[in-house]
Amino acid sequence: DTEVTQTPKHLVMGMTNKKSLKCEQHMGHRAMYWYKQKAKKPPELMFVYSYEKLSINESVPSRFSPECPNSSLLNLHLHALQPEDSALYLCASSQDLASGSYEQYFGPGTRLTVT
Amino acid sequence: ELKVEQNPLFLSMQEGKNYTIYCNYSTTSDRLYWYRQDPGKSLESLFVLLSNGAVKQEGRLMASLDTKARLSTLHITAAVHDLSATYFCAVERAAGNKLTFGGGTRVLVKP
Numbered sequence: 001d002t003e004v005t006q007t008p009k010h011l012v013m014g015m016t017n018k019k020s021l022k023c024e025q026h027m028g029h030r031a032m033y034w035y036k037q038k039a040k041k042p043p044e045l046m047f048v049y050s051y052e053k054l055s056i057n058e059s060v061p062s063r064f065s066p067e068c069p070n071s072s073l074l075n076l077h078l079h080a081l082q083p084e085d086s087a088l089y090l091c092a093s094s095q096d097l098a099s100g101s102y103e104q105y106f107g108p109g110t111r112l113t114v115t
Numbered sequence: 116e117l118k119v120e121q122n123p124l125f126l127s128m129q130e131g132k133n134y135t136i137y138c139n140y141s142t143t144s145d146r147l148y149w150y151r152q153d154p155g156k157s158l159e160s161l162f163v164l165l166s167n168g169a170v171k172q173e174g175r176l177m178a179s180l181d182t183k184a185r186l187s188t189l190h191i192t193a194a195v196h197d198l199s200a201t202y203f204c205a206v207e208r209a210a211g212n213k214l215t216f217g218g219g220t221r222v223l224v225k226p
Binding site for chain 1: 146148150155156157158159160163203205207213214215216217218219221
């Protein structure tokens, strides 16, 4: 199974709502990532989890809160978002650094619209 | 700060002809990745280039890496319509597998 799954596919939320994005992989990967991609732009790294611990936070506003409940799951909790946060949110995973394989596998993304 | 530049940003191709996309990066890195993205879709991994002089080929696509020149190329041979997509190169930053993406090259193959 070389698939990263994300739910929901689409999400519309108001600025006062709280919602969560979910990501799951069953490839035994120990690194998981959240990216944000605006239209016609490249993905921008938000967070990296390595062995279920947050290893990188790219100065993301606190209205985005990541969580890694176990090695297969990655969540992104959303609260008090702004319209400019509307984007495609991509999850990715890769094997741990020690294995020497760094290729990141991306999920299909969640299209988020903040109204 | 690592910067990754792709050119051209847009490439209109004729079927059957050959084209090259260039990816330059600003600091030393030994790992470079090429991804394809169809409109509204996720990123599909095309190539992983791990060392200087690495060359990989898959179908009509061939990628190479020159770490001394800090340059990677993605060569398209005899373009076909199915290759229409946006192509991104991405360079790994310092330890931690942080990827910095180039701006992307939007490819449109016309009959």
